[in-house]
Amino acid sequence: MNSVFIALGSNIEPREEYLRSALETLSEDASIFIRKKSSIYETAPVGYTDQSDFLNMVIEIDTSLTSDDLLQFCQETEQKFGRDRKIRFGPRTIDLDILIYNQENSDIESLIIPHPRMHERAFVLIPLDEIASDLIIPTWGVRARDFLNELPESDLRDVKKWRKNE
Secondary structure, three states: OEEEEEEEEEOOOOHHHHHHHHHHHHHHOOOEEEEEEOOOEEEOOOOOOOOOOEEEEEEEEEEOOOHHHHHHHHHHHHHHOOOOOOOOOOOOOOEEEEEEEOOOOEEEOOEEEOOOOHHHOHHHHHHHHHHOOOOEEOOOOEEHHHHHHHOOHHHHHOEEEOOOOO
């Protein structure tokens, strides 16, 4: 089995439903077992900021899929829920990013592992630290918490644990 961390995000309503449905789609596949789920966090958009806030979370899975097959499965799931890639970092129904696949390093056109910007993003590092605080991130050899400590307070302030109806 392969140990994988995946970031999920949505900022098109119904955001929570898109996250839940994506989790269901992942768990219904016989080759994927969801081991851990972080809390859901509401986060300000990064990059393209003229859009609604995101709901983000990170999951840990075990899978028999190769990294390429898992990427294809994630992209098919995004398409199933109407993901539109017209604007880079733009609004999305669901986004599934493979963060870490085992302790492997990969740099091919379709998939870079670990995710090349994960160490700069509080909306990834906070939920990752929640479910895997001792995980050493390949390539950098650093824990998520150590990267979190390096981020500006303004980045951290934009990530809040989400509570429905608040």
